[in-house]
Amino acid sequence: MIEVNQLTKRYGGKTAVDNLSFTVRPGHVTGFLGPNGAGKSTTLRMILGLDAPTAGTATVSGVPFRSHPRGLRHVGALLDAQQVHGGRSAASHLSALAVSNGIPRRRVAEVLHEVGLTDVARRRIGGFSLGMKQRLGIATALLGDPPVLIFDEPINGMDPEGVRWVRHLFRRLAAEGRTVFLSSHLMSEMENTADELVVIGQGRLIAAEPLHSFAARSSRIGVVVRTPQSAELVAVLTAAGATVEPDAERLTVTGLPAERIGTLAFDNRILLHELTTRTASLEEAFMRLTADSVEYLAGQPR
Amino acid sequence: MSAKVSASPLTSAVRVAEPPARFRDLLAAEWIKMRSLRSTPWTLGLITLFVIGSATLAAMADYNNFPRYSPESQREHMFSLHDAFPSTGYWTLTLVAVSMGAIAVVSEYGSGLIRTTIVAVPARGAVVLAKAVVVAAVWAVVGAVSASGSFAVSQAILAGRDAAISITDPGAFRAMVASALVAPVCALIGLGLGFLIRHTAATTAAGIFTLLVLPAFFSTSRRWSAELNHSMVLTAWQRLSTEWLPPSRPGYYVATITESWIVYAVWPLVAIVVALVVIRRRDV
Numbered sequence: 144m145i146e147v148n149q150l151t152k153r154y155g156g157k158t159a160v161d162n163l164s165f166t167v168r169p170g171h172v173t174g175f176l177g178p179n180g181a182g183k184s185t186t187l188r189m190i191l192g193l194d195a196p197t198a199g200t201a202t203v204s205g206v207p208f209r210s211h212p213r214g215l216r217h218v219g220a221l222l223d224a225q226q227v228h229g230g231r232s233a234a235s236h237l238s239a240l241a242v243s244n245g246i247p248r249r250r251v252a253e254v255l256h257e258v259g260l261t262d263v264a265r266r267r268i269g270g271f272s273l274g275m276k277q278r279l280g281i282a283t284a285l286l287g288d289p290p291v292l293i294f295d296e297p298i299n300g301m302d303p304e305g306v307r308w309v310r311h312l313f314r315r316l317a318a319e320g321r322t323v324f325l326s327s328h329l330m331s332e333m334e335n336t337a338d339e340l341v342v343i344g345q346g347r348l349i350a351a352e353p354l355h356s357f358a359a360r361s362s363r364i365g366v367v368v369r370t371p372q373s374a375e376l377v378a379v380l381t382a383a384g385a386t387v388e389p390d391a392e393r394l395t396v397t398g399l400p401a402e403r404i405g406t407l408a409f410d411n412r413i414l415l416h417e418l419t420t421r422t423a424s425l426e427e428a429f430m431r432l433t434a435d436s437v438e439y440l441a442g443q444p445r
Numbered sequence: 446m447s448a449k450v451s452a453s454p455l456t457s458a459v460r461v462a463e464p465p466a467r468f469r470d471l472l473a474a475e476w477i478k479m480r481s482l483r484s485t486p487w488t489l490g491l492i493t494l495f496v497i498g499s500a501t502l503a504a505m506a507d508y509n510n511f512p513r514y515s516p517e518s519q520r521e522h523m524f525s526l527h528d529a530f531p532s533t534g535y536w537t538l539t540l541v542a543v544s545m546g547a548i549a550v551v552s553e554y555g556s557g558l559i560r561t562t563i564v565a566v567p568a569r570g571a572v573v574l575a576k577a578v579v580v581a582a583v584w585a586v587v588g589a590v591s592a593s594g595s596f597a598v599s600q601a602i603l604a605g606r607d608a609a610i611s612i613t614d615p616g617a618f619r620a621m622v623a624s625a626l627v628a629p630v631c632a633l634i635g636l637g638l639g640f641l642i643r644h645t646a647a648t649t650a651a652g653i654f655t656l657l658v659l660p661a662f663f664s665t666s667r668r669w670s671a672e673l674n675h676s677m678v679l680t681a682w683q684r685l686s687t688e689w690l691p692p693s694r695p696g697y698y699v700a701t702i703t704e705s706w707i708v709y710a711v712w713p714l715v716a717i718v719v720a721l722v723v724i725r726r727r728d729v
Contacts, residue, residue: 191564194728212466212568220564226557228482235481240565243474245464283561 144169144322145190145291150199152185152346159185161346162199167324167339169290172317174337174354175326178433182346183326184222187295191220203291215244215287221280221294229269233260233279236268241286254282259308273300281309292316294325298332310336330429344433358428365397366404369417376413383407393417471566471575479549479579489583492541493591499534500595503527504602511606522608523688526617529596529610530624530686536657538591539631539679543652546580546635547645550720554643560729569724573640577717580636581629588628592621616688619702623685623709630678630713631656637716641723671698678712681705 145167152160160182167173177183188194190201192209200207203218211217227236237251255261258278263271268279277300284292294313298306313336317323327333333340333354340357342350350357369392370376377387377394385398396404401420408415479485507524518524553559566572596617600609612618635652642648656679663674674680675698684690684705693699700708 188560188728192567193560193563209567212571213463213565214567215565216463218564222560222564223557226559226561228478228552228556228558230482230484231478232481235477239474239477239481240561242477243471243562243566245467245470 144204145293145324146200146202146205147186147190148200148202150186150189150201151197152182152189152194153197159346160189160196163343163346163348164199165341165348165351167322167341169322170317170320171338172313172323172325172336173339173341174333175324175341175343176330176333176429177326177328177343177349179328180345181328181343181433183328183343184295185346186343187220187222187293187326190293191218191222213244215240215246215289217287217289218291218293219284219287219289220292221277221284221297223295224273224276224280224300227268227276227279230267232265232267233271233282234264236279237282237286240283244287246286250286250288254285257285258282274302274305277301277309278305281312289321291322292324294323296327297325298327330426334426342429342432349432365395365421366399366401367417367419367421368394368396368404368408368415370394370408370413370415372413375411376408379407379411379413380404395421466568466571468571468575471571472578475575475579479583488541488545489587492538493587493594496534496538496591497594497598499531499537500529500599501602503531503533504529504599507608508602508606511608519606519608522603522606522610525600525603525608525610526620526686526688528603529599529617530592530620531595532683534591534595535624535627535682535686536679538588538628539656539682540653542584542587542628542631543635543638543656544649546584546632547639547648547652548635549576549580550636550639551643551645551648554639555645563729569729570721573717573720573724577633577636577720580632581713584629584632585625588625591628592625595624596621614688620686620688623682623705626709627678627682630709633713634678634716637713637720640720665698666696668698675700675704676708676711678708681708685709 147163147165150160150163151158163182163186175183175186185194186201189196190203190208192207202208208214208218231239233255234251237254238248241248241251252261252264255264258281260275260278260282263275268276271279277297281294281297284294297309301309313323313325317338325337337354340350340352340354341348342357368376373389373392373394377389380387380394380396380399383399383403385396385404388395388397399407401418405415405418507528511519553562562572563569596612600611603609610617612621631652634655635648638648638651638655642651656677660674660677660680663670663677665671665674675684680700681704684700685702690699691697
């Protein structure tokens with residue numbers, strides 16, 4: 144369980160994180176979403192005790208993370224896969240971390256196997272691709288078998304196979320009852336991974352709710368209908384209480400479900416070429432919600 | 446590379462109750478970090494050879510020139526101790542030690558590894574101390590091998606002119622200990638500067654400035670200036686590795702032996718205290 148309470152971080156006059164409160168519960172994969180510069184990484188660093196908040200608190204399993212003398216058994220974190228020394232081998236990197244926390248050395252081989260890096264364990268990290276470094280970072284997070292896992296942009300640089308693997312891993316970790324918190328600036332990454340969402344923009348909370356509620360709340364569900372008899376159908380549907388928006392050769396209908404529209408058309412002998420229920424994609428929902436809080440907007444006067 | 450989705454549970458089979466946080470685990474971790482870099486054995490080996498080599502060359506020069514020295518010089522052979530601990534070799538040793546002490550820290554800041562380290566060990570002060578102990582121990586060994594090696598080789602050469610000194614001669618043992626310890630003292634200064642400055646180039650420049658350039662600002666002819674000069678590490682090393690100097694008089698001030706040992710102790714202590722303060726206060 145991660146609890147963030149009225150967390151604020153200011154750098155000089157600039158507020159990176161602004162009075163942020165949310166809770167991340169165990170047993171779920173929770174996505175931490177926001178445009179670039181929204182304050183995600185700063186928030187994660189404060190949760191991990193690396194940065195001191197200007198105000199507010201962040202606790203992991205009820206206590207500030209910094210109060211633990213050793214951390215790996217409490218939280219596993221991947222903040223940035225590049226935060227390794229290129230001159231060391233994967234095995235040495237993990238061994239030093241394991242030993243510092245009194246974790247048996249054989250655990251290193253276990254996590255390397257888990258992330259599929261056994262064959263390159265003795266190779267210098269400097270020669271790893273970003274995807275391999277991400278796997279190494281995930282291995283680091285798993286070392287202490289912790290109840291809470293935090294990943295900052297874990298999917299960056301991974302090939303499609305890696306993405307599939309890592310999604311499966313996150314689900315499995317959550318199913319084991321762990322708290323899994325992962326950040327991303329891309330909604331599409333969350334769509335198939337997260338159950339819960341925490342969305343922020345310009346350091347402020349925009350939404351904290353289950354993914355499906357987020358999608359439902361923010362999407363206008365409509366039905367797209369294509370027919371050669373537009374005028375007749377518009378009259379019928381409007382009479383039935385729907386709102387119809389003509390859109391090129393299609394009609395977008397809101398206020399009636401697809402089944403009802405189909406029945407009405409059939410009863411009135413109106414030919415339909417297409418009848419599609421349209422839900423706004425999560426990406427669209429996310430874009431609309433965060434449009435006001437995007438830090439760096441291309442092509443806008445600054 | 447293909448992903449292997451293993452069937453084994455993510456939960457480690459070896460999971461046990463959390464053991465107490467032990468400082469020696471941190472020492473072991475820092476030692477793994479240091480020895481797992483290929484540059485470490487190379488740097489340590491080469492600098493040791495360089496120091497011993499510089500003493501060899503100094504002794505060879507006096508060996509070759511010996512017949513041309515005055516009878517008094519030949520009898521006193523004041524050069525013998527200087528040949529064992531020549532400034533060319535030991536100044537280089539101090540520069541390499543201060544740089545490597547700094548790199549042990551700034552390489553973690555440069556790559557961001559320090560964040561991984563601090564998440565693994567939120568007790569930041571303990572990380573600083575563990576690094577300091579490992580760096581000091583490694584450089585103490587390098588210093589001891591270099592100092593005993595350069596003393597042994599140089600005196601073996603000078604023995605051919607019957608101009609060798611023994612380690613039991615006045616000042617010889619003190620000179621050897623001071624020459625061995627100058628390496629860990631400088632490495633710890635580098636470590637402290639690393640935690641303070643956190644950038645590779647700036648830290649190395651600051652280390653070289655502190656050790657080599659700063660003493661040149663102060664003369665030995667005025668009291669206050671001489672006192673500042675005496676508080677420098679290399680001045681202290683020079684004093685401790687010299688058998689005899691004329692006593693202080695107005696216009697010429699010499700540091701005492703005790704003063705010089707205190708300088709050896711205070712610099713690394715201040716460096717570690719500064720490191721402990723800044724790492725606790727700052728965001729990582």
